[in-house]
Amino acid sequence: MASYKHFLVDTPFPFIAHVQINRPKKMNAFLFRGDVARIQNRHRHPLPVPRHPSHNCSARDRAFCSGLDVQAASQNSVLAQKNSTPTDTARKAVAIKRHVQEFQDCISSAEKCEKPVICVMHGIAFGLAIDISSCADIRICTSDTKFAVKEVDIGLAADIGTLSRLPKIVGSFSWIKDVCLSARIFSGDEALRVGFVSYALPTKQDAIAKALELGKLLAEKSPVAVQGTKELLNHARDNKLADSLKYTGVWNSAAIQTTDVERAMLSGLKKTRPTFEKL
Amino acid sequence: MASYKHFLVDTPFPFIAHVQINRPKKMNAFLFRGDVARIQNRHRHPLPVPRHPSHNCSARDRAFCSGLDVQAASQNSVLAQKNSTPTDTARKAVAIKRHVQEFQDCISSAEKCEKPVICVMHGIAFGLAIDISSCADIRICTSDTKFAVKEVDIGLAADIGTLSRLPKIVGSFSWIKDVCLSARIFSGDEALRVGFVSYALPTKQDAIAKALELGKLLAEKSPVAVQGTKELLNHARDNKLADSLKYTGVWNSAAIQTTDVERAMLSGLKKTRPTFEKL
Amino acid sequence: MASYKHFLVDTPFPFIAHVQINRPKKMNAFLFRGDVARIQNRHRHPLPVPRHPSHNCSARDRAFCSGLDVQAASQNSVLAQKNSTPTDTARKAVAIKRHVQEFQDCISSAEKCEKPVICVMHGIAFGLAIDISSCADIRICTSDTKFAVKEVDIGLAADIGTLSRLPKIVGSFSWIKDVCLSARIFSGDEALRVGFVSYALPTKQDAIAKALELGKLLAEKSPVAVQGTKELLNHARDNKLADSLKYTGVWNSAAIQTTDVERAMLSGLKKTRPTFEKL
Amino acid sequence: MASYKHFLVDTPFPFIAHVQINRPKKMNAFLFRGDVARIQNRHRHPLPVPRHPSHNCSARDRAFCSGLDVQAASQNSVLAQKNSTPTDTARKAVAIKRHVQEFQDCISSAEKCEKPVICVMHGIAFGLAIDISSCADIRICTSDTKFAVKEVDIGLAADIGTLSRLPKIVGSFSWIKDVCLSARIFSGDEALRVGFVSYALPTKQDAIAKALELGKLLAEKSPVAVQGTKELLNHARDNKLADSLKYTGVWNSAAIQTTDVERAMLSGLKKTRPTFEKL
């Protein structure tokens, strides 16, 4: 099992990776010049998303994530404006743009992962926690999770993905603007009502159990079917209907040739459980 | 009244066609090399969507549709891999792509129909049932309808429209991914809560009655206004706001010249019921 | 304070403009050859959206708006077909297209306003009221507000923005088609359930109080952060994810250089209230 | 060999169809309520584009096409305004829109053909001739061909594809606007200079010989490679670079599995001529 400074990763069931943010003294606040960049450079998957298991399930411990570690960032980051090296505004802007894009790439890696990612949230889920969880495929939380799109309160528009993804994953634009402009806290129950999460459960144990149960269910299915479904849904979100239908036909022209279809159909008729090769 | 092998079509009220899938012994399972292709070739409207009536309302009997007839398909379709004619992978892929696109065109015809299509679902609505109903304008179901995006369970990503359309007709992307990746069954009540359907009613009779009532209401309105509204909403779903506003202006530059506007406005002021020419 | 013929505008708190439609004898019906065009020409902001205040909050009095003044329009507008000057159909179409685009621009100005716009609705909110409120960022109503996308009942497809914007601000496409095709009345509570509004409150006083409270909250935050958040969310609604993330990086490359970030972060650490320059 | 009323079709070489418009008394003018619709209904490929041969090459005899048969059209078409059945402007507009879309579909079929289409032009190539040839993959003409985008001279904007396709197949937008707005005649040599055609040859015999030579060359190559190249270029023309690259990867994930690659590579190394299965 891989070892990371600020993450715990284990494999509770075959093909399922359980990843937890592990910086308890800082309420799981994120450091963004430090670790993430280092993880990114070494692994190209800043959130440790294992490539090989068929499916994985990211559940994270304690306060899910209290957002950016503001104290650290105010001293040592692109947000710390003093003694920043380029003094020319345009050159500083280029440096910021590069930094934001790298940070976005780092967080977006969960979305680019070919396997489904389930995100469990509890306790506090502020700022960066929304950016991270918006990249997951399925979101689960505890009823009392405290969510906030907190960035306006530190003087900036959220730029690591929240504002780009929320309009594509939640239906009510009025609600999205309300929480993004006001930075107000909303509960897990409200998150369920508006469709940001799929399940809001009483306790952290319940939420993780639900995620693992769902993860196991997905892990038993054809990975060709599961990964194709993820890819085609993400494509549909971003494209016109006609383009999406066309892409689907091209995608399945190879995917349907899998022996998984025959295995699955026969199992269905025979009421047995199919097994599938890794993908 | 037209006659079809696997559909019942009648006209309960003027300008309303009531279409029912009629393959009761197979739980209304769909045959997809057989009938559909034949209907498509002869009528170019595989689901018998009449062109002339001003409005129609598609309600289907018994188990709405239990999806693809897997038994038939496993022996005699593109999914039956043995003895398939082209042996070269790329040529087989082209054959599959052509087949999927024809099948998509066949199902999409409900969406291309210029008149509103209302879809009533009850009993079981698996697989292809979701593809079909996603093309309708308004979905109505019974509270106890059992829905499932079932395709992953036969080893493939749904490719006849479900994955392309769901992200455009339901707001919660987390819910969409949950049901599409897990293939779990969800009820009519859940479908209402997330916005997949507009009404979930106690019984099949209630659901059909609601659809007919709504169909009659639409049939009494100006067909210029109704068909324009359908077209402009479908355009808006797929296009940028500025393009959509522009298209609207061009569309209405002819449509507003209809005498229906004057008739409707005068009727409104005089509290009478207007009548409109067929379209 | 500016003075308008059909609007009341006041400033209950710094940086907050309270705008009310003021045509009580006509249930706040809109005149669309008359005032709007005149306001548009003179102010280029037909709805009087002040440019200078940091934030504003548009709440409107009594029946929010009963839509187009049909009686006036039937005599003196593009909808009055008799004695219209160009007799050639194509030339008439060009005149209509120009008129619709000007009217759209007029109503869209609320959306183009760089500051957040909160729209409070109560009583009757028909036709044009939906066009107008769809341009606001956050919608608030009373539980008993009567909403209707009324245009089909006067023989036309809504063309001032409702059909273009609803699919981008509400998740359930089945619901949208239901209300737009049927022109049926729906309540404030239903509007809340489907996500058209963010809050449905018992009385008009409650609704306005909520809007003012929210407006004050936004007015205290960094205008760089607030306006950037509005812009980036609107961009995300219309663009592919990758384009949206890229635009965000470029936008923030200048915006993050604001001193508001430092002020906000220090205030956060020191638990004091930051103040920000006007924008 | 199929027989058509207004087309001559023969097969000079294996896998090559040579199609000629055959209405010499009318300078190959097109009839657009008559034949085309009938061909379309029966064959769904109005221009007789054979489905089975691997490649085809459309060269047309004498005056390539003198455009729409205006005399016939002025008496019996959507352009003949008297005694047209729907009298309501909006209903007439719907009828026109349906007609234009069917006509576009008819002409676009050459573009949708999976095999390459080469278009040879000579003599007069007015109006519809530009619509038709713009759908071909490669255009060849005689130096003295007389081209014109003639539609403005009969009072309408070309609507069967010329205005939609020219900006995507010729680089100079100033030249495109010049010829489309002025309807002036331009020669084959000018067409070559601006890139509308690939070759301008002295005589009709030369032009047809060039087309057949090119057709034979394409017919000897892997149809998997040739058809994929056509599809991917058409996709690139309409899509963003990133989307196009992605689509290419998905397309080739099946196509590269063809045995054609091995055959072609071995033949290349052994200096022999490969043969490929039909597609």
Next chain:
Amino acid sequence: MASYKHFLVDTPFPFIAHVQINRPKKMNAFLFRGDVARIQNRHRHPLPVPRHPSHNCSARDRAFCSGLDVQAASQNSVLAQKNSTPTDTARKAVAIKRHVQEFQDCISSAEKCEKPVICVMHGIAFGLAIDISSCADIRICTSDTKFAVKEVDIGLAADIGTLSRLPKIVGSFSWIKDVCLSARIFSGDEALRVGFVSYALPTKQDAIAKALELGKLLAEKSPVAVQGTKELLNHARDNKLADSLKYTGVWNSAAIQTTDVERAMLSGLKKTRPTFEKL
């Protein structure tokens, strides 16, 4: 005839406006805080594009335009960085963005003009001259016109339209990048070879004569056809083929109902010259 401080406008033929930049002492350099803004505010058409004439033709005198008046701009514009009012980088950025958008709108008005715009260039055509002429429909120049995309030489990327429009109006991207990155001067003959202009003529008199001749030709045609052609070509440039074909059908559903079609067709058959109503 309207009178402008820095433009000469006359009407050499019916329906043709001849507009000339008139600031000879400054080589027709453009002032961009001064006149343009004032013209824009008063007329909303900063370049005096008359609305009523059916067609117009913009030819400009002497050095076509030597670009921005750098001397004036360095003292009194957004480019003069000293004593600029907002000191916060983000607020300054907002001010710049607003300024650039207003300036773009000002220049883009030639493109939004519904009538064709022909631009004649001669002498020097630097910087802003490229922005302006890129908005015209047809470009004509003298062979010895000296063109340059000059902006990089004053330290900035051209932002008033050149970089956005050149890739859509010239085919060779390698040539575009060469001239935009190097700011090198290119001649009228080179402009013709790459397709930036449609005609390069020996003298200014020839160029203006050509423009007027072309303008007269367009002025005699159906304005419904001419304006539709301009609109549909501009739409095609920016949209996918399928969307463009669809838009065309909707556009012509009203436009084809013009009596201009009948007049033009009859005139064509009778060999007479048709006359058309103004549009």
Next chain:
Amino acid sequence: MASYKHFLVDTPFPFIAHVQINRPKKMNAFLFRGDVARIQNRHRHPLPVPRHPSHNCSARDRAFCSGLDVQAASQNSVLAQKNSTPTDTARKAVAIKRHVQEFQDCISSAEKCEKPVICVMHGIAFGLAIDISSCADIRICTSDTKFAVKEVDIGLAADIGTLSRLPKIVGSFSWIKDVCLSARIFSGDEALRVGFVSYALPTKQDAIAKALELGKLLAEKSPVAVQGTKELLNHARDNKLADSLKYTGVWNSAAIQTTDVERAMLSGLKKTRPTFEKL
């Protein structure tokens, strides 16, 4: 100076990197399982595009590149079909798709480079040579360079970028289809005529000299202006005009705040040569 196995990199002038493909025994054929992947993993810039110099100029020695090393590839690559590890068609397709995307990313890095890339071609430029050079900003060749889009001759559609980029960098779609479908050889002079290259010069020395001269010219200009110009042109190629104009305004809102503008404008007025900070 960095050292690479198959590339020579030197710095003939400040801020200019001169990169040459260096595999002379194999006519500079590309190995595509071997070196490129290794370079990619280690440097993330497979073509050694230095990050720090302000500008660079890629000129490559001898036969520019004879394409893929087919002999090596036929034994040891994704194209060698025997003994490939996944035997399931769908799993093989996923492996191919991943491979193609990595290869595309590798080649696209030249395009993503923020500095201008000039590509000099001579001798033979087949297959991959077109993919590589299409990513450059400016292409220069010798008159006798032999170009070919060679992929159809090894049984596949070019998938590393040629088919995606050519329609966006060359205007004549008929020419593009001709050379891509036929795989015929075309000369440097033809490449110049159609706009694929900007200059075709007699000898390799002339071509490299031209590239270095152009590189030096760019290296002396403001890097803020040069890099912004590259970015905005690439954005315009892929986006609608309105989106491109908007992006330009946001981009320059930071970029114009550079001191380079003042330096450049003053130098222009004083006729001195400005110097700029690195970017």
